[in-house]
Amino acid sequence: MKILYFAWVREKIGKSQEELEIPNSVSTVADLISWLETKGPEYRAAFENKETNNSAIKQSHVDHRTPLNNASEIAFFPPVTGG
Amino acid sequence: MKILYFAWVREKIGKSQEELEIPNSVSTVADLISWLETKGPEYRAAFENKETNNSAIKQSHVDHRTPLNNASEIAFFPPVTGG
Amino acid sequence: MTIRIQTEDFDITKEINLLKEERSKCGKEDVGAIVTFTGTVRDMAGKTPISSMSLEHYPGMTEKQLEAIAEEANKRWPLLGTTIIHRIGELNPGDNIVLVITLSSHRHAAFEAADFLMDFLKSKAPFWKKEQPLEGEANWVDARDSDKKSLTRWEK
Amino acid sequence: MTIRIQTEDFDITKEINLLKEERSKCGKEDVGAIVTFTGTVRDMAGKTPISSMSLEHYPGMTEKQLEAIAEEANKRWPLLGTTIIHRIGELNPGDNIVLVITLSSHRHAAFEAADFLMDFLKSKAPFWKKEQPLEGEANWVDARDSDKKSLTRWEK
Numbered sequence: 001m002k003i004l005y006f007a008w009v010r011e012k013i014g015k016s017q018e019e020l021e022i023p024n025s026v027s028t029v030a031d032l033i034s035w036l037e038t039k040g041p042e043y044r045a046a047f048e049n050k051e052t053n054n055s056a057i058k059q060s061h062v063d064h065r066t067p068l069n070n071a072s073e074i075a076f077f078p079p080v081t082g083g
Numbered sequence: 084m085k086i087l088y089f090a091w092v093r094e095k096i097g098k099s100q101e102e103l104e105i106p107n108s109v110s111t112v113a114d115l116i117s118w119l120e121t122k123g124p125e126y127r128a129a130f131e132n133k134e135t136n137n138s139a140i141k142q143s144h145v146d147h148r149t150p151l152n153n154a155s156e157i158a159f160f161p162p163v164t165g166g
Numbered sequence: 167m168t169i170r171i172q173t174e175d176f177d178i179t180k181e182i183n184l185l186k187e188e189r190s191k192c193g194k195e196d197v198g199a200i201v202t203f204t205g206t207v208r209d210m211a212g213k214t215p216i217s218s219m220s221l222e223h224y225p226g227m228t229e230k231q232l233e234a235i236a237e238e239a240n241k242r243w244p245l246l247g248t249t250i251i252h253r254i255g256e257l258n259p260g261d262n263i264v265l266v267i268t269l270s271s272h273r274h275a276a277f278e279a280a281d282f283l284m285d286f287l288k289s290k291a292p293f294w295k296k297e298q299p300l301e302g303e304a305n306w307v308d309a310r311d312s313d314k315k316s317l318t319r320w321e322k
Numbered sequence: 323m324t325i326r327i328q329t330e331d332f333d334i335t336k337e338i339n340l341l342k343e344e345r346s347k348c349g350k351e352d353v354g355a356i357v358t359f360t361g362t363v364r365d366m367a368g369k370t371p372i373s374s375m376s377l378e379h380y381p382g383m384t385e386k387q388l389e390a391i392a393e394e395a396n397k398r399w400p401l402l403g404t405t406i407i408h409r410i411g412e413l414n415p416g417d418n419i420v421l422v423i424t425l426s427s428h429r430h431a432a433f434e435a436a437d438f439l440m441d442f443l444k445s446k447a448p449f450w451k452k453e454q455p456l457e458g459e460a461n462w463v464d465a466r467d468s469d470k471k472s473l474t475r476w477e478k
Contacts, residue, residue: 079465082449162309165293
């Protein structure tokens with residue numbers, strides 16, 4: 001699965017994207033966050049305040065209960081501040 | 084008194100302005116309209132539907148009950164349609 | 167604050183830049199939101215094709231009314247610049263008629279003030295439009311009830 | 323409908339004319355109202371002087387979201403043209419950030435649609451701003467509660 005990070009989520013994790021094999025036990029966005037947090041303190045820092053983390057699957061906003069359903073791409077980012 | 088006419092009021096009366104001596108008995112805008120109507124059919128045509136006639140004294144909108152108070156200039160015109 | 171009545175066309179970008187520069191001269195770059203409204207001539211009046219339009223106004227009163235409207239908008243919203251330009255004379259379909267610009271720090275003030283300015287201009291500024299149909303005699307445009315109703319949105 | 327993400331600046335008059343020409347090609351001059359909103363960089367973030375700002379976005383998702391927002395606006399109002407242009411990269415105080423243009427036959431549709439487009443762009447389009455203060459480290463801009471609240475105005 002391709003995982004993208006933007007803005008301060010990207011800065012805290014230290015990369016803008018990565019390709020990861022996700023275990024079968026990971027079924028929702030929330031599961032994926034919990035699994036990523038096991039990978040190191042940089043991930044725990046990025047997801048410290050989960051309510052401030054937005055996610056998108058197939059480039060559409062989703063909430064943390066959304067199933068991954070073998071999506072090929074997911075993105076994590078702070079609340080948007082354009083315009 | 085200087086009297087100005089605009090748009091179809093001007094066209095019906097056939098002039099854009101005139102300078103007239105107003106009798107002392109004419110004290111309000113409504114009085115002035117009634118007095119103008121005695122001056123000829125072109126004035127009667129211009130003021131036929133009084134509610135569609137707007138007037139301005141000292142370049143501010145006034146209603147027909149407003150006293151003239153020796154104003155030096157009054158204007159008559161249809162509802163405005165700019166913009 | 168810029169208020170102009172003119173026969174010539176206007177350039178929206180240029181007019182925005184004039185307002186921005188005026189504000190910059192005060193040593194501040196606090197404009198965050200710029201709203202413009204441009205009214206243009208349509209080629210149909212209801213079901214009647216129109217070939218041209220002419221605009222008449224009451225010189226002196228027009229400027230006075232537009233200044234009063236702009237001042238009222240500046241009382242109601244924290245504006246950092248206001249422009250009202252209205253063309254007069256002969257205009258063709260597609261031509262610009264009127265331009266309103268509002269500058270503010272935040273977008274809601276700029277949007278509301280521009281909307282307000284147009285409503286008051288439509289009902290209070292002494293302009294009259296005469297439309298020339300493709301065939302037949304020119305007609306003075308009737309005032310719209312919807313414009314009068316629109317004004318009631320701003321009653322305090 | 324025009325949707326663009328770009329580093330270079332935009333010219334508002336030019337963008338309006340592109341939309342008008344596109345509509346004219348359909349053989350109609352039925353545009354009567356043009357509203358533009360331009361967002362610009364301010365030199366203060368609250369009480370902190372700002373020297374520059376940088377804008378990051380999610381390529382692909384941005385275009386998809388902006389198209390969806392523009393389509394929704396076109397469903398709700400009878401628009402005759404819509405433009406959304408958003409700049410990315412490094413910007414300075416006074417610079418343009420975003421442009422929204424709406425064309426319609428009547429002014430209320432054009433005003434409301436532009437207002438709607440900005441509200442949805444602010445809350446749904448994946449852009450992030452980072453402000454560089456005159457002194458100290460750059461900060462990611464926080465989302466505003468007022469922007470979220472503003473969205474509720476459009477609930478049907």
